[in-house]
Amino acid sequence: MNQTSRASGAADGKTEIRKTTCYMCACRCGINVHMAGGKVRYIEGNRDHPINKGVLCAKGSAGIMQHYSPARLKKPLLRTGERGSGEFKEIEWDEALDLATQWLGEVRRTDPRKLAFFTGRDQSQSMTGWWAQAFGTPNYAAHGGFCSVNMATAGIYTMGGAFWEFGAPDWEKTELFMIFGVAEDHDSNPIKMGLGKLKQRGVKVIGVNPVRTGYNAIADEWLGITPGTDGLLILALVHELMRTGKIDVDYLIRYTNAPWLVIDDPDGAGHGLFARDDEGTPLVAERASGKAVTSATPGIKPALKGRFELPDGRKATPVFELLAEKYLDEQYAPSAVAERTGIAAETIIRIAGEIAEAAFEREVIIEQPWTDMKGERHERMIGRPVAFHAMRGISAHSNGFQTCRALHMLQILVGSIDCPGGFRFKPPYPRPVAGQPRPHGGACADTALAGPHLGYPRGPEDLLLEADGETAERIDKAFSWDAPLSAHGMMHMVISNAHARDPYGIDVLFMYMANMAWNSSMNSSSVMDMLTDKDANGDYVIPKIIYSDAYSSEMVAFADLILPDTTYLERHDCISLLDRPISEPEALCDSIRWPVVEPDRDVRGFQSVLLDLGARLKLPGMVDEDGKPIYTDYADYIVNHQRKPGIGPLSGWRGEDGEKTGRGKPNPDQLKRYIENGGFSQVHVPEEAHYFKHANKAWSDWAIEHGLQDGPVENIFQLYLEPLRKFQLAAEGKIKPVPPEHHRERIKSCFDPLPTWYPPFADDGLSEDAHPLHAITQRPAAMYHSWGSQNAWLRQIHGENALYVPGDVCDSHGLETGDWALVSSQSGEIRVKIARMDAVNGSTLWTWNAIGKRSGAWALDKDAPEATRGFLLNHLIDELLPPKGDGRRWANSDPITGQAAWFDLRVAIRKDPDQSTGKSLPHAGAQKSPVGPAPDTVRFGKEAAE
């Protein structure tokens, strides 16, 4: 065989191609899996797929190595040694399922709260959530709470969607693009493709990130912002846009609550709430007469400023005036924020001007008539071609919710939400709070929960609290005073709360794909201690841990019972509209995974196992009247489960003949149709519904027809967020329930109904001298969390990580590339290798995310560089802040959503006096690998070549 005479394999087009969905990150691209001789030979992007249109990233292309990973678990395991040791014995599935049924059954019979069921990077949350609801535990969530819940929740509350799964920039038409706090992640390929399109058109890209790699490297302008100050920058841009009159007033009147009247009655319980009529419709002031009338009045010309008298005699002011007053204040002037953000005032002023210029001087017009929800006909679609994207970088701060709100508000003020050239919603979004459930709790023995766990509280009345109005009902304290709007739960608090038995102890911790003993926890070291901690009787404080994963991760070693999952090429999955959709702005899309190969190990898809357990536990919806399982496996569930009549996990090819989309009876051939179509369904949105979905009748009709909503949903963008004001009123003691004393000040100051900025909590009481620097992680493009390290190809790219240190910091500390340094925070110290870098914010250290590994995990050699020289910043981060003056320890989270404030970390650095050991610290011990030894040499493709 040589370079000219290659014959066999994918090149000859003779391989069979099976089209499924990638799972090497959360992007969910379509892939063509080339098969030869029953084996996976080559994976490429699917050109027809709506997400990736043929391209594929490094992770996706390395999928073969993941599929053949030596770290794959082979059989159910039962712990034989101490937790953390990695000592297990293999058991049969029957024994494993019996044991799990016994543990779980006892909990359900007595107190379902004693089960905490949390799924990590789960892509089947609508199913796992449904299972948990049937089980009856209130303690369910996935990983959103430590990922980007701030972004998502702020978006839903403000306009019915945020970035990524909710919407995307109009790459084809935008004239200016600004991206905040994104290294490479969410969503990975579409952003790269979009940036490519912008570059082809020569559209300016502005990157806002402390670190100038990846997307920020190719940005035409880079703002190396100081972490945690994005909100200040955004509000300074708002200040400038308002000062110069560059806002879209018409848009604000039509689509936002800018004209709504806010009650000005400082002593009353209604102060700061919207003035409403008897039906609850908000009031506006008629501009000419000053009379307060319902905002639903057809043709009303509302006032945006002024002070008006309400029918009951109270005074009220339009939202817009409050907003103008707030942001025109000098505290948001560019010169006032320059020092704190690290961005020069002139730059902020210039960029505000560029935003205004693109939005108002280069408007995009599409000659497409449309009708708005009020029935008004528009002859054309007028766009403000400025688009934004942001993700974890601005979310993962204790001020992240307000910062994300500020960014959404900025887009609304220039009128760029869902217009040509702006941000575009993806079906089924927009879906404002009005179309969202409330959170549900109220666990009773042997009873299903009344509704879904996760939802959007409208006010303090929707919190999940015990009768005392203070104690959290959930183990993670989601929807409690700690984090009232924690719409994704707070997975990062589960283990520490369960360990502290606060609010109560649990019996079974059941987790899926969540590497909580390692990179998915704040302060991994203490989490490992909690998982192994024993009480006075010598029993583990967290008594039973069931864990399902496909690979020998760090968490495996800390569990008692392991249910081995399949790899992504061996399983059924659905990427469902009920869950985390993959639609495009102009198409309703969902997709499947299907077993393109059968597992060669004694493993089962987790969702099928869950259905099996559900049937054994006789959970409602999982067994029929005779107690027989309703679903044979997950594939059966995907096709036949109906959440509501006609609505199931997949939207495509519904109805008996497969002719319906969205709504329709289950179609037994549905999966076949998906497979024939390349693993996905894509149904185009009518052109009239392409833009202004928040107010577009054609969209609303289409969404109802396709089962995305049951009826019209009013979506007025909430510049002023009344639910936050309600929490403030509760804190002021004006409405019930009233938060405990120690929460009140924080709620009063942070729950501003208008987007605001406050310093990250970690800075509070922090001595700048002791911890003068910021430390953050960036997600490498070629590695997804800890999964990648078992991948023989990807680990060559990122086998260890250095801490990048700004040049000036290096110089002042006598550090050079390759030196070892000690980095300390208020909660710990780590020893790391450093590298000098100048293209970074001058007070920010950074490293790649999740490269460090525990020795013995992932089937790696115990001396693998991941374990000896790699490191995690997590060891420096605590889920709690240091004790304050009142002796209490506050969560290191956003006070509104509970989002883990990873990026608030403050540190100090010094050169390690001992440069000799060549190893990073801490060393978290070693775990025995429950999977066989890994091969020394990999020659993938050799077999095929011969």
Added chain:
Amino acid sequence: MHPAVSVIFFTVTSGAGFGMIFLLGLGFPVDASALRVFFVALVGGGLAVAGLLASTFHLGHPERAWRALSQWRSSWLSREGIAAIVTLVVFGIYVLIWMMTGSRQHFLGLLAAIGAATTVFTTSMIYAQLKTVPQWNSRLTPLVYGAFALGSGWLLASAVGTHEAPELWGIALVVLAWGAKWFWWARAGRARLADSGSSPETATGLGFIGKVRLLERPHTGENYLTREMVHRIGRKHAARLRMLALLLGGAAPVVILAIVGLSGAPSLFNLLAAVSMLIGLLAERWLFFAEAEHAVSLYYGHR
């Protein structure tokens, strides 16, 4: 460059061997007993062959080494292989006739000498041709290879041959060789990668923006390129080795030759000088590789 033992051994021994063949071919006097001729020829030819064999250990596929003879029109490595084989064959015939008849065929000898010189030259050109290694890319490289081949060949030949008072010549050749090397080193000091006009700026074409510095290697571990071509040695280490090379490869042989010459000791003692020089040359050759900076290192953080 990675100093591969096989290549170091090859260039030193084959140099000495072909140097000796060169001298014998030109008529270096040897006592005409067949056994003695055989022995002398064995030293010369043996070293050359041993060197060639050693060089094949450097190959990924030594069993295919014969293929290397095909590209004499363009490849110095191919030319070297051909030259070495032709030279050894001619030299073999020359020695055979000499052993059998006791007389030396001068024409054949001349051919062998030309072949040996050509071989050493082609060996040196393998390195000297490489623009990617500016320290090697010099006419001085063939000169040094030739001078060391001649010097070490002379010492060997003088020990086993019957040249009259060969020590003086030996001293002269050794001094000349190190003189050449001195020039080579001096030039190499001025012909580092940084002096060659190549830099991270030219390597990336990004010099028009500003100063270019590697931030991150493509892979965190080593790879073939970094192991083979991004070898780095410490300055102290290099200086020490250079002293060692000069002492064992130059000073010691000169002293030994002087003592032998002045004391009238049997010239067989010159073998000591030869061995010392060869050991010194191993150090010299190790440095030749280890100190050489390859252009590809510009992509791996070298400036």
Added chain:
Amino acid sequence: MTSLPASTGKRLGLVIDLDTCVGCHACAVNCKEWNTSAGASPLSDVDAYGADVSGAWLNRIHTFEVTPEDAPAQIVHFPKSCLHCDDAPCVTVCPTGASYKRPEDGIVLVNEDLCIGCGLCAWSCPYGAREMDPVENVMKKCTLCVDRIYSETLPEEDRIPACVRTCPSSARHFGDFNDPESTVSQLLAERGGIDLMPEMETRPVNKYLPPRPKTRSQPAAAPATVSAPVPKADGFLGWLDAALDKLG
């Protein structure tokens, strides 16, 4: 034959846009995947799960920090594979004829059956474009996916190198530099292409498109003011009145 053709019919190669490459390694990994598993001889990895993993790759992504004299440092992600030079030194040094440049299209290839693994071609290449397979001990290199671009069975649109097909940001372009109408030629004409190490006189076929100039912060020419024609004293809310009047 390891002499170089005087000229080649086509000059196939890549244009890599440094203004668009985000350094995601997609091209490198897909290249590895295609070339190891799609019918070629494998690209081996040794100590694959151990302390010193390494393997043969035909494309690698470097990251450079570039510091202008009067502006903040910037980052350039830099993919590098064989440049298929017109004056390819790796071809002429090869003693066996394993290494050759095709007269018809200029692709530089290695006949692995002839390769003795001497490594001289790698030494002669300034770009690090050649990699010794650690198990097979023969030299491997980018083939421009010669098995894709001339395939008669792959769909027409897929007859491009794997790295180009997979690149998410479209930073890689493939074509014939001898054809002035080709995308690559037009990109070159438009943006100007960089030759890597021109002083090596290798005349690379592959070209790099330079990063476009970055915005440099400079003081705004004049402070922007409220744009509507209203008395300044009324400020923003005065502007608002005017804006609302305009709306009617």
